[in-house]
Each structure stands twice: as structure tokens, then as C-alpha cells.
Amino acid sequence: MGSTIIDVAKKCGYSKTTVSRAYAEPDSVSEKAKLKIYAAAKSLNYAPNAIARAMVRQRTENIAFVINEKQSPAVLNPFYSPILEAVMRESARRNYSVFVMTNQDVLLPNGEVYIKKQMDGVIFVGEASETIIGRLREQKIPVVLLNNVLDMPRLLCITTSHYEGAVSAVDHLYERGHRKIGLLAGHFSPQVNEARYKGYVDALSRQGLEINIQYILDIEPTLEAGKGAMSRLLELEERPTAVFCTNDTVAAGAMKAVIRAGLRIPEDVAIIGFDDSSVSRVVEPELTTVRIDMDQMGRLATEKLFDLIEGIPFTETRIVIPTELVVRSSS
Amino acid sequence: MGSTIIDVAKKCGYSKTTVSRAYAEPDSVSEKAKLKIYAAAKSLNYAPNAIARAMVRQRTENIAFVINEKQSPAVLNPFYSPILEAVMRESARRNYSVFVMTNQDVLLPNGEVYIKKQMDGVIFVGEASETIIGRLREQKIPVVLLNNVLDMPRLLCITTSHYEGAVSAVDHLYERGHRKIGLLAGHFSPQVNEARYKGYVDALSRQGLEINIQYILDIEPTLEAGKGAMSRLLELEERPTAVFCTNDTVAAGAMKAVIRAGLRIPEDVAIIGFDDSSVSRVVEPELTTVRIDMDQMGRLATEKLFDLIEGIPFTETRIVIPTELVVRSSS
């Protein structure tokens, strides 16, 4: 079907080498030649074959963006979208394309895992398989890990300051006069959980408040779970006057429970979220939250990945992106 | 770096052909051979090279999911995520990977557009360039168009019944006793606009209601625009008692305006959206909306695309997925 560079060469009278150059480095070919070559190409419906090019160049100009299958619908997760978007933008600037895949390990017949496509680099976000990362690195494929830390040598991990973010959220509630502060902890990766939970506990202790175990609920990070958990908190004899939710979706669920109980936000119960995902501006009142700069995360991950692809050695192996408290109307 | 099939062959004493078969069709190789081959492969860190395979097989096992750049942040758009997810799932079932790209045309040096990667098929969603679709088809690459209709011969277009959906929404409001019904029309593609707009108008006419031009606002399909437009509607002397929004995000914005005006939903103003995106369940009260089965759209598109890839001729060239009214608390 597809005509090849040789067909074009024959038709226009130049060699395949020259035709190749007319596409790969047009400046090195005379105008006259280019004219003829492009005309021939057009009449033959020729377009360069990226696979063949990748074959000889030993680079595909593709990277993969890998998300955790278990966190699926993860693409849907408002958390990942802005990151992916940044990755796509940065990749496009460099003429790279991006595969989006789940981290479903692929088993070879011999039982080895491997990632079934050729690519120049991989960004993992969230939970990631150590096996497959190891495998990739055996193949000398650069890897960047996002929103997660894995204890592998020379592995670049980019995360955000979950701990500090949680502290700032609780401090904020304290400053607004709240003393009975609940925690709805949606569980993501153990690391993230722990950091955000610890931030909550430490912030309270530092203010001299005691931890009320009844105020702490460990739940799925979903809207439904947030709503359910909040309902339970509201039924307590001494209900909390403020609740810190470890993501925005949970916070939105919590808000529902409050509103349905006929209470006002923030007058009766203040709510604060985490992530500053798109959800935070959809709800009414708009959600006070701890902002993670997703765009920066995506951008940084891509930049660093390309540094690695180009063989630029990296100095730091852990990058922490600071969070920022965004005060809106829910607190 | 990477060791090749030949290295493995040398090491284990079998031919490259047999090694190849040990991966591609394990059943045709004796147990003894496989054992030796896999052992050799493991010690050499060998993994099959997908590019080389694609080269000779003349198929990449990749498809592309192309979204409109102008609708970016489109990945973020809660509308696209579930579709992409279905596409990924269906592709993974067939051992295919998916590129996610924007429909930014790529210009060859000769001024021709082309899509810069090799792939077995492409799904366009939303606005799509006729030029690039034409180009792809010259290369015999199957194309499916989602949520849009382009008048090209033998081009499979999958859409939803925007018109009927709009009618059912307005009918629903009418049945609930509303007579003053507004329209917030976020503009997407002209087709979608027109269909939903026409549905609104026709439904009203059929009920014998007259069209009040003041009740119709043509706006950007964003939260902000929805809020602003709704505020204006509320300022009218005779404000509408119900508003049909042509997507959920606009509806969420409209809800904000109503709540901030101190009015109740649905008692004072009923709101109805379109899409049944994730937004519809985040807002409080939850949004009555016209459901589009995104999962089915994505699934169907992928199935049809694979039919085309496998050379199965298709009978129908237009598929319309029915919408369904989902009544929740906002109406």
C-alpha cells in the first residue's frame, strides 16, 4: 500500500538518501531537488514511516504516561488530568508523543514482566511496580516517578509536601477559631496517607489540642464515602466544627452531608480539602483547599525525563513541590 | 545496549528463528528449547523489540486517541475522560496501546500535513481536521469519528442524540409544571449546538409555549460563564422558573448563581444539565441531566475501529447512541 522512500526516489530521479534528507534535514538539499521530491511524494501519497525511522535511529520519540490501574477510573480522576495535560504539552514541544497506559504488567511467556512497547522514557504516577521499573532500567529506559517515592537508587521521584500542606490546613482552621477539628482520610498510597495524617496530628498537638479518635475516619477517597463519613461525624454528641478532608472529592461529599443536615458552611461546619482539583470550584460554597501545582508537577516530570533521555545526569533524586493553602468560602 | 534476539540465539545455541518463536508463538517450540532460551534471555536482559516487530509485521498495535486542541484542557474535560478510559480498556484487551494526542496538524517540510506516528487506527473526538482525516485514509489508516459528523464518504461517525436529549429535558421541565424555561447554550461544535438548541425550541413549540428570546443565552461552556449567564437571567423582571443548560459544567455554574441569589433549587429555580458527567453528582442538590453513555461511546468506537483494522467492512456509517434523562434533585 504505502509507498516508500524508494518509490519516491525512483519517481523523481534522486536517490533514497536525498529523499530521506528532504524530510529529515531539508536545509541540506537543493531547492530544485526538494521541489521534485515533494511533487513525487505527493503523487505517490508518500509519508515518512515513523517505525522504520525509529528502528534505525534507535529512538522512538515516544514516552509513556503510566497510571495505576487500581486507581482507575484514574484518567477520570480530576487529579491526573492536569498532570497529563502538562506532560502532553511539554512532550509536544519536543516533537514527542505520549502513550497513556495503566501499569498493568505484561507477562512474557517466560514469566518475565515487561512493558510491551518501545519508548524513550516513562513517567509513572502514583503507585508503581518496582519490578517493572527495574526491568525498564535494565533496558536503559529512563524513568521518573510522580507523586510517589520508591527506594531505588538513582530513581528520580517528584512529590508534593503532603505533610506541610496538611499542617497548613489544620493551622488555618485553628486560626479561624476551630478547636474541634475532624479528619476524613481517604486512603491513597500509604505514603501520602501517612504524611497527611501526620500533618494533621502534629498540627493539633502543636496547638495543644488533644487528638479525638472519634473525629478521625479512614475511608475510601470517594464522594460517597465522604458523604457517609461526614454524616457519622455530624451524629456525634459533640460534633466537630471543622473537618479536614485529604482530597477535594471527599470534601465535596462531606459538604453534601452538611448541607443535607440543614447546616451551613462554613458557619456551622467548616470544610477544607486537598489538591485544588477542578472539584473545588464546582461546589458551592467554593472549597478552601491545599493546592498542588499539577501543572508544575507534569512539566517538571517531563523536563527531567527529557534530561535523562538526553543523557544529562541529574543531581537531585528527590524533588518536593511545595503546596499552597487556597482560602475560599468553605472555611 | 539492549541485547538482541541474535545474542540470545548465540548464547543458547538455537537459531534466532526459534528464539523469535519462543516469544511470538510459544506453543510451536519444545519445552527444552524454551527453557534454554528464556534462561539465556534472562541473563542477557533481553526483551523483544516492539519497533522491529512492528516493522516487519506492518502493524504497530497502537491506536491514537485524538482530541481537539482548542477544547483543551480537554483531557481535563470531564466529558472526555470516561471515553478515553473505555478506549484504553478495550484496546488493552486486544493488546493494543493508545497514543493520546491533540489534533495539532503536523506539517511536513513540503507543506503536507501528516500525523507523525505510525499507528493502526485513529479515533478522533470532537472537532477534527478534514485534511488530516483525508491524509490518514490515503495511507489506509482506519478512522472513527466520535461526537461529530463529517461529510466524508465511508467515514464512520458515532454521535449521540443531542436533539432528542434536549427535547426530553425540556419536556421533563414542562411536565413538572414549568412554563418559563431558559436555555444556557454553551457552544461546542456547531452541530451539537444546533441540535440541542433546536430540541429546546421544538419542545417548547410543541407544548404551545412561545420562545422568549431573553431566556436564551449563548455562552462559553464553562462554570464561570454559566454562573454569569444565570445571574443575568435572575435579574429579569419575569425570571425563568427552570433552566436547561447544554452541559453539566454550565449547569453547575448556574446553580451557583441561584444559590448565591438566596434562591432554592429546585423550588425557586429548577436546573437541568446535559452529559451526566462527574460534575452532576458533585453538586448539591444533585443534578438532573441528560445522560450520554460515554463508556458505550468509547467502547463502540474502539470496537468499530478494530473491525476496520481487521478489514471487516462496516455496514452503517452513522451510529447514534441514545441519550437518557436522569432525574435527580435539581428539577
Added chain:
DNA sequence: AGATCAAATGGGAACGTTCCCAACGGGAGG
């Protein structure tokens, strides 16, 4: 006019697979 040099072009060998065809070996059947 001859020498020199840069710009433009061409030929052939990779790149790492799969696939076609051929060959080999051993067990079953006559």
C-alpha cells in the same frame, strides 16, 4: 587554467525482528 573546497548527492550497510521455505529427525504404518 588548474587547484581547492564546500555543497549536493549516492551506494551500501546497518537497525532487530518475522516469515517463507527448506531440512532434519523420529515414530507410525505398511
Added chain:
DNA sequence: CCTCCCGTTGGGAACGTTCCCATTTGATCT
């Protein structure tokens, strides 16, 4: 014991590029 056949195995030719190296061309300089 010979033949046939099937299960395995191997050799070589693709697949469509790029890149190295060599050659040609034409212009500039002395």
C-alpha cells in the same frame, strides 16, 4: 526396512529508514 508425516528447527530475505563514507558538481581563488 522403507516411506510418510508431523513436530522442530534453521537460513536468508524482507520491512523502510538513517548514516557513514565516497563521489560528483560547480564555484572561488590564485
